[in-house]
Amino acid sequence: MSANLTPRAKFASALLRTAAALSRATGRGDGSVIGGRVGLIVEPRLLELLADGRHVVLISGTNGKTTTTRFTTAALEAIGKVATNSFGANMPTGHTTALAKAPKAEYAALECDEHYLGQLLDAASPKVVALLNLSRDQLDRAMEVTALAAKWRQTLQASAGNSTIVANADDPLIVWAASVCQRVVWVAAGQSWTADSAICPNCGSHLDRFGEFWRCTNCGLNRPSPQWSVAHTGEAVVGPDGRRYDLNLQLPGRVNRANAATALAVASLFGVDPAQAAPRLSEVTSVAGRYARVERDGRNLRLLLAKNPAGWLESFDMIEQGPPVVLSLNAREVDGFDTSWIYDVDFTSLVGRKVVVTGDRRTDLAVRLEVDGVDFIVVDDIKAAIAASPPGPVEVVANYTAFQDIRAEFNRVN
Amino acid sequence: MALSTLRIVWLYPDLLSTYGDRGNLLVLAHRARVRGIDVEPMQVRSDQRIPHTADMYLIGGGEDGPQAVAAERLLDDGAVGRAAEAGKPILAICAGYQLLGESFYANGRAYAGLNILDLRSDRGPSRAVGEIAGEAAPQLGIGPITGFENHGGRTHLGEAVQPLARVTAGIGNDGVTEGAWAGHVIGTYMHGPALSRNPRLADLLLAWAIGVDPSQLPPIDDTWPERLRHERFQALSAAQ
Secondary structure, three states: OHHHOOHHHHHHHHHHHHHHHHHHHOOOOOOHHHHHHHHHHHOOOHHHHHHOOOEEEEEEOOOOHHHHHHHHHHHHOOOOOEEEOOOOOOOHHHHHHHHHHOOOOOEEEEEOOHHHHHHHHHHHOOOEEEEOOOOOOOOOOOOOHHHHHHHHHHHHHHHOOOOEEEEEOOOHHHHHHHOOOOOEEEEEOOOOOOHHHOEOOOOOOEEEEEOOEEEEOOOOOEOOOOOEEEOOOOOEEEOOOOOEEEOOOOOOOHHHHHHHHHHHHHHHHOOOOHHHHHHHHOOOOOEOOEOOEEEEOOEEEEEEEOOOHHHHHHHHHHOOOOOOEEEEOOOOHHHOOOOHHHHHOOOHHHOOOOEEEEOOOHHHHHHHHHHOOOOOEEOOOHHHHHHHOOOEEEEEEEOHHHHHHHHHHOOOOO | OOOOEEEEEEEOOOOOOOOOOHHHHHHHHHHHHHOOOEEEEEEEOOOOOOOOOOOEEEEOOOOHHHHHHHHHHHHHHOHHHHHHHOOOOEEEEOHHHHHOOOEEEEOOEEEEOOOOOOEEEEEEEEEEEEEEEEEEOHHHOOOEEEEEEEEEEEEEEOOOOEEEEEEEEOOOOOOOEEEEEEOOEEEEOOEOOHHHHOHHHHHHHHHHHHOOOHHHOOOOOOHHHHHHHHHHHHHHHHHO
16 A cells, blocks of 8 residues: 555655645535546556555446445445545546545445446456446447447456456346456346347347346357345345345435445455445445435425436336426436437336426427326426425436536535 | 328337437327327337338337348348338338448448348448438428437438438538438438437328328427427537
8 A cells, every 4th residue: 555655656646635635625526537637647557556455346337336336335344444436436537536545445446437447457456346237328429338348358358367256147248248257256236227138249149038037049148146136025135145134225226225235245255244234335325416315495305316228217216106206317428419318218107297307408308208198397407396396305317417417506415 | 091000110129229219119109199090019029020011110220230130130031121112111210221221331341231222331431420400302391300310331322212301410421411211211310319309200201101191190289399409400500
């Protein structure tokens, strides 16, 4: 750790922390990105040097990586200090900042953007790599999803020789990518979105599905037997030996129970007893504003972030029956400029509910909801959406920048 | 409206469904049902036979690998070619549009298409990504078009097809024209999905399927689609 750093790396770390602090003080952001950028200019190997000697887990996938990283951090804190990029800054600049800010942390839980997995494998030599899921996301600027899985497969084969992989057995793209690795722990983390894996990523034939099981009719790629799973009844994770670990999560939805299963599987590879780790996951109440509850004028809003079709489907699984639903859609650069994907989301579960639509691209949502027979009203912004909702609980679902706009309205709630 | 039920086949959602392509099926079904026309949407996977008895066929977009597989299976099946000959309306998007031509380019080589539309596609110098708009062929009576394109191909039209539109923003076929049509077959690079942003194109296809003039379809409330069109055209004019 920091004792082993070269003078140049120490100087780079100090500069990084100064730049990050300045960025926060001037209200420009949380400073993770600018700090990392400054540090990496002075010492390009800074990330590698800062990671050296620590026990690192990388967590990547299209959805759930921020929450799973938070769960994993909470679990690992049972045995020591953990460096983590909790601001969701999930590229190398953010990782560098997270490590520089926690020089004494023996462990690191790093959320990793899907496109930087290879770079992080090389720089951080992780003990564990958790791979959650892959589905379509921002197609106008990102790689198509099968190509991304192929890139992962190549990268894992080349650079993950010393890592144990914790991977989702229910996602064929993940299984195909991870199956080149020697040591894989499989988690039945579920798949709410199957449209990107109707055909075999390995050979292009059809995948047959029988309940949870899936198998390629041609090359034989199939669902590996999972060691970890979410219990079918009650809120619990079932471990490799069949033991149940009860969950009492504050975060909603099946997908967060699956994220918890992944976090417990990761933590146990670091020597944390799952029975000791599971209660710690209850302490996570919100993640960078996601799932946060905020009050305004007698309305109690719960904020849900959903960036892509799989995320929207998962959020519809989380929302309570009854309260009004606010949907907010933007299409700025980080969201992807193309809004076509909203037609991959089935909105019919909202039929009969009070739905309020906002965001830069609210008109796109209005056209979409009309096609699904959902009644809605359209308003200019979140303030108007609150005014249009009756007092009481309100569920808010927004994509990335729309979510940040709403967070800003609530003092950047965490 | 002699038909009791309009049967719309969406081809190969397992291979060609990358940018909300299901939306075109949903929009058609919605616009038909609002007018009291029953719709039977039929999703046909690439390992299933394509029904000959449908009233309309939709083909979506996809990545290179699935596009090549889809073309091979469509050629083997033959139903789409016969549907085109029988005057059934066909709407094909992006990769689906390319594979209706004589040849297309995928995985670094040329593949044979279905040869339903007189056109061929190859690789362009750059990927065309962004909003696309154009003036549609006046004979179609669908007004200006708007969509979102995302493709690496360029398409060259032969003499037996007409361009769907003259491009006013974006790339389309080659920066000048966008899409193609012949008889009741329409191909386009427009996602969005195309029919959510171009309701008169949706109605044209419905009218062809039913065998009436589009003016005979009862009007429906298009407040939201028209607002969306206005916004998209306005955003383009602000950017230019």
